[in-house]
Amino acid sequence: MTGQAISLLETLLGKAGVLRDAADLVRYAADAAGPGADRPLAVLRPASTEQTAEAVAICAAAGLAMVPQGGRTGLSAGAVPPAGSVVISVERMRGVVALDRDAMTLTAWAGTPLQQIQEEAQRQGLDYPVDIGARGTASIGGTVATNAGGIRVLRHGMTRRHVIGLEVVLADGTILSRMGGLAKDNAGYDLCQPFIGSEGTLGIITRIMLRLCPHEPLSAVALLMVEDHAAALECLAQARIRFGERLSAFEGMWPDYMDAICRTWRLASDPFPGQRGFCVLVELRGRDAAQLDGFDDWLGELLERGLVQDGILARSQEDERRLWALREAVGDVDAPMGPHISFDLSVSLCHLGRFCAACDAALILLPQAGRVIKVGHLRDGNVHLLVAHDGSDKAARLISEAVYDVVRAYRGSVTAEHGVGRIKRDWLAACRDPAELAVMRAIKRALDPQGLMNPGAVID
Amino acid sequence: MTGQAISLLETLLGKAGVLRDAADLVRYAADAAGPGADRPLAVLRPASTEQTAEAVAICAAAGLAMVPQGGRTGLSAGAVPPAGSVVISVERMRGVVALDRDAMTLTAWAGTPLQQIQEEAQRQGLDYPVDIGARGTASIGGTVATNAGGIRVLRHGMTRRHVIGLEVVLADGTILSRMGGLAKDNAGYDLCQPFIGSEGTLGIITRIMLRLCPHEPLSAVALLMVEDHAAALECLAQARIRFGERLSAFEGMWPDYMDAICRTWRLASDPFPGQRGFCVLVELRGRDAAQLDGFDDWLGELLERGLVQDGILARSQEDERRLWALREAVGDVDAPMGPHISFDLSVSLCHLGRFCAACDAALILLPQAGRVIKVGHLRDGNVHLLVAHDGSDKAARLISEAVYDVVRAYRGSVTAEHGVGRIKRDWLAACRDPAELAVMRAIKRALDPQGLMNPGAVID
Numbered sequence: 030m031t032g033q034a035i036s037l038l039e040t041l042l043g044k045a046g047v048l049r050d051a052a053d054l055v056r057y058a059a060d061a062a063g064p065g066a067d068r069p070l071a072v073l074r075p076a077s078t079e080q081t082a083e084a085v086a087i088c089a090a091a092g093l094a095m096v097p098q099g100g101r102t103g104l105s106a107g108a109v110p111p112a113g114s115v116v117i118s119v120e121r122m123r124g125v126v127a128l129d130r131d132a133m134t135l136t137a138w139a140g141t142p143l144q145q146i147q148e149e150a151q152r153q154g155l156d157y158p159v160d161i162g163a164r165g166t167a168s169i170g171g172t173v174a175t176n177a178g179g180i181r182v183l184r185h186g187m188t189r190r191h192v193i194g195l196e197v198v199l200a201d202g203t204i205l206s207r208m209g210g211l212a213k214d215n216a217g218y219d220l221c222q223p224f225i226g227s228e229g230t231l232g233i234i235t236r237i238m239l240r241l242c243p244h245e246p247l248s249a250v251a252l253l254m255v256e257d258h259a260a261a262l263e264c265l266a267q268a269r270i271r272f273g274e275r276l277s278a279f280e281g282m283w284p285d286y287m288d289a290i291c292r293t294w295r296l297a298s299d300p301f302p303g304q305r306g307f308c309v310l311v312e313l314r315g316r317d318a319a320q321l322d323g324f325d326d327w328l329g330e331l332l333e334r335g336l337v338q339d340g341i342l343a344r345s346q347e348d349e350r351r352l353w354a355l356r357e358a359v360g361d362v363d364a365p366m367g368p369h370i371s372f373d374l375s376v377s378l379c380h381l382g383r384f385c386a387a388c389d390a391a392l393i394l395l396p397q398a399g400r401v402i403k404v405g406h407l408r409d410g411n412v413h414l415l416v417a418h419d420g421s422d423k424a425a426r427l428i429s430e431a432v433y434d435v436v437r438a439y440r441g442s443v444t445a446e447h448g449v450g451r452i453k454r455d456w457l458a459a460c461r462d463p464a465e466l467a468v469m470r471a472i473k474r475a476l477d478p479q480g481l482m483n484p485g486a487v488i489d
Numbered sequence: 490m491t492g493q494a495i496s497l498l499e500t501l502l503g504k505a506g507v508l509r510d511a512a513d514l515v516r517y518a519a520d521a522a523g524p525g526a527d528r529p530l531a532v533l534r535p536a537s538t539e540q541t542a543e544a545v546a547i548c549a550a551a552g553l554a555m556v557p558q559g560g561r562t563g564l565s566a567g568a569v570p571p572a573g574s575v576v577i578s579v580e581r582m583r584g585v586v587a588l589d590r591d592a593m594t595l596t597a598w599a600g601t602p603l604q605q606i607q608e609e610a611q612r613q614g615l616d617y618p619v620d621i622g623a624r625g626t627a628s629i630g631g632t633v634a635t636n637a638g639g640i641r642v643l644r645h646g647m648t649r650r651h652v653i654g655l656e657v658v659l660a661d662g663t664i665l666s667r668m669g670g671l672a673k674d675n676a677g678y679d680l681c682q683p684f685i686g687s688e689g690t691l692g693i694i695t696r697i698m699l700r701l702c703p704h705e706p707l708s709a710v711a712l713l714m715v716e717d718h719a720a721a722l723e724c725l726a727q728a729r730i731r732f733g734e735r736l737s738a739f740e741g742m743w744p745d746y747m748d749a750i751c752r753t754w755r756l757a758s759d760p761f762p763g764q765r766g767f768c769v770l771v772e773l774r775g776r777d778a779a780q781l782d783g784f785d786d787w788l789g790e791l792l793e794r795g796l797v798q799d800g801i802l803a804r805s806q807e808d809e810r811r812l813w814a815l816r817e818a819v820g821d822v823d824a825p826m827g828p829h830i831s832f833d834l835s836v837s838l839c840h841l842g843r844f845c846a847a848c849d850a851a852l853i854l855l856p857q858a859g860r861v862i863k864v865g866h867l868r869d870g871n872v873h874l875l876v877a878h879d880g881s882d883k884a885a886r887l888i889s890e891a892v893y894d895v896v897r898a899y900r901g902s903v904t905a906e907h908g909v910g911r912i913k914r915d916w917l918a919a920c921r922d923p924a925e926l927a928v929m930r931a932i933k934r935a936l937d938p939q940g941l942m943n944p945g946a947v948i949d
Contacts (some may be wrong), residue, residue: 042523056727090711108502115680129840130726131726131839132727132837132838132839132870133721133729154730159938173674175680176675178673182672182673185648187673187675189679190646190650191830199924199928203924203927205531205596205924206922206924206930208923209837209900209901209902209920210837210838211835211837211868211870211902211905212642212833212838212868212869212870213638213642213647213835213869213870213871213873213903213905214640214902214904214905214920215635215636215647215904215905215907215909216900216902216903216904216909216913216917216920216921217909217910217917217921217925217926217929217948218683218686218928218929218932218947219649219682219685219686219948220925220928220929221634222683223678223682223683223684223932225677225679226675226678227678230517242734243733243734244727245732246609265591266590266591269593269703273703273776274703274734283625288603289653289801316733318815319779338668344831363704366881371622375671375672375674376671377592377669377670377671378589378591378592378670379589379591379592406673408672409672409673410592410671410672411672411673417868419539441669441671442669442671442673442674442675442676442677443674443676444674445671445673445675446673446675447675448675449675449676449677455798457676457677460674461676461677462666463667464659464663464664464665465665465667465677465680466677467663468665468678468680468936469657469677469678469680471935471936472678472683472932472935472936474935475931475932475934475935476928476931476932482557486676487677488677
């Protein structure tokens with residue numbers, strides 16, 4: 030049955046459309062969370078929505094599990110194929126199809142890299158404001174399937190807010206197409222929503238229509254050193270009163286993070302030598318210089334009041350890059366840190382300080398936990414907690430249990446933005462009660478009764 | 490069985506919690522679309538989520554259909570109970586529960602009037618930016634259940650964008666609660682989304698957590714008269730380049746509308762006596778006067794270029810009210826217009842001009858169609874098309890068929906913001922293909938397998 034299905038797929042998709050070489054299978058068995066334990070039977074690379082639909086119908090008839098893949102930059106193993114499955118990659122469906130300046134919308138194939146979308150929008154004086162480190166490789170389809178967050182959520186929200194149309198192939202090969210580009214449409218259930226953030230478990234997204242926003246080319250950036258969370262939150266409140274929606278980033282770097290990247294590992298130069306504090310990266314964005322006025326006065330006032338202990342205001346784009354490099358150094362910690370777990374937690378903003386202290390306390394009680402560093406999107410209550418360990422499964426499990434117990438106690442989320450994938454699936458119950466899990470399963474069964482779409486991801 | 494269930498409900502909810510008087514049943518049998526043909530068996534008024542859950546469980550066990558009700562201001566008969574059903578009103582669950590200034594969130598019971606939410610937010614220097622004419626009566630729960638739009642969608646989006654938490658009672662009495670107040674949460678499917686805009690067909694919303702935004706107390710308003718749609722769209726493009734997100738409303742009033750309200754019915758005073766054109770109401774909003782700078786210069790430039798034929802800039806709040814009164818006069822046309830159908834259509838912005846011309850053409854071909862007026866949210870491609878007729882069912886059907894045929898041809902929506910309810914259910918296929926309708930039914934079956942939640946609304 031499987032052999033027959035694969036040969037039907039080869040006929041349908043042609044030589045370029047089906048990869049079966051061992052080296053290819055290894056490559057497509059991994060995402061940014063690491064290599065998978067199993068190899069897919071084949072990698073299908075359809076070139077259109079219709080081809081995807083036909084390929085899915087063949088797989089469904091043969092009972093073959095399917096794992097949708099974009100740029101494989103996910104951090105939760107959501108695109109890692111289990112044994113006996115086929116990968117369906119959207120990489121050959123690539124390119125911007127249309128950009129409507131008046132309506133401020135952009136239509137693209139799912140395999141288009143995020144960065145290409147950002148650049149094509151900017152060429153028209155517009156912007157697609159979702160931004161993540163993996164922008165050059167991540168596919169727009171993958172960012173929609175995982176409801177990507179990133180550094181500008183404070184100002185622009187998650188990916189969900191920007192999606193106004195989707196074309197999706199369902200688990201039985203049916204094509205669901207909402208690409209009419211309507212700004213307002215309350216004619217029945219919004220059928221884009223279930224697929225945004227579903228991590229490929231309900232269907233395969235092939236085309237996307239996005240809402241763009243005006244491009245804001247100018248920025249102002251400062252690094253603040255404050256006493257603690259409470260002072261950081263007071264700075265946030267002040268910044269919001271003063272700059273409103275001009276505020277585009279408010280990133281937190283805990284003292285343990287600053288120590289690690291500046292002193293221990295020297296991944297970036299120390300902005301405040303000899304001082305140890307909680308650092309906040311503040312960014313404003315605007316269309317013209319007047320919109321950014323008053324930033325240095327504001328910083329001066331905070332220093333004078335003693336709310337900020339020290340501060341650095343970027344005077345040039347080079348300065349801005351240097352300050353952002355502190356935040357982005359988190360991407361370089363894998364090698365110096367050694368084996369570690371990277372948590373992607375969120376809690377209500379008012380609990381963030383105590384929550385982080387509780388995680389620290391739970392981890393210091395655990396001999397298996399090594400160095401802990403914390404960095405994150407402060408405004409969003411989203412902290413990336415990285416915990417080193419000895420590389421053993423036991424240490425990883427004990428650390429996860431300890432951290433997720435704190436998440437449960439503070440009613441947080443086990444994943445703020447990276448998604449559940451396969452890595453966090455068994456921890457979902459730390460932040461979802463049985464009623465919620467039952468509704469998720471009911472939705473899954475309704476749209477994928479055979480359970481063939483990305484099995485093992487998100488829910489069991 | 491039914492009698493037994495009602496007596497159980499009376500025990501559970503007490504005297505104030507179950508209405509059965511004939512006058513009450515008549516009152517709760519209607520929403521703003523008009524009186525219903527049938528009376529509910531009873532009106533249940535639970536005072537908490539738990540009471541709602543117990544009441545729903547009793548109804549579900551007895552196989553009783555349930556119709557959730559908020560402020561009954563809907564325009565699509567979505568809250569009108571069919572024969573043999575009970576109404577479950579959220580009106581006793583009322584009040585703002587919490588407002589977190591730092592996190593900019595507000596938690597309220599579903600029965601709280603929209604206006605109360607706006608006012609409590611504004612007292613804290615914040616704003617809940619969804620605004621509709623029925624703000625004093627509409628319940629926040631109803632606006633979430635119908636994904637309400639209104640006059641500020643251009644700047645702030647529909648209700649969906651502002652909901653960050655829901656407590657919902659499912660069709661079997663299970664409570665689903667997502668009220669953790671997490672700004673970012675990708676831990677599995679977003680279980681708020683299915684209920685937003687589902688018009689009470691998937692469950693009863695009892696509590697809501699909303700995202701607030703900074704209050705913008707200052708405004709600038711102008712009325713422009715332009716040649717046609719194309720000129721209006723050019724003004725929109727210019728306004729966006731110049732004012733970006735300061736632009737908070739861009740409302741269109743077609744010549745037929747201006748004629749009707751200013752000349753025929755004298756519901757408002759004529760802003761441009763002796764001239765006939767397409768009128769656009771433009772509003773900017775900001776936190777301080779500097780943010781509104783340049784509005785009169787801009788208007789002057791458009792007049793000089795001839796893009797705008799005539800214009801009125803409001804010099805006072807009284808002026809602003811007078812200009813807005815032109816737009817809001819649509820609320821007073823029921824009496825002078827007589828029997829009519831009020832369509833709530835949307836199309837892609839680039840098609841709006843031709844679409845309106847096509848509707849006009851289809852209606853002039855139809856002897857049964859009387860006066861046609863058009864007014865709407867121009868930027869959103871959302872036109873409220875009102876068509877007078879002789880009051881007969883036949884005329885109403887012929888007019889609906891003619892208009893919805895045009896909607897189908899232009900790939901528009903049969904309802905941009907008012908929802909499907911019971912009035913537009915049979916027209917849904919004009920904008921939703923069989924695959925979409927099948928997925929909607931699958932979702933409905935998954936969450937309400939007995940079909941007891943608001944039966945007859947949205948989908949059959």
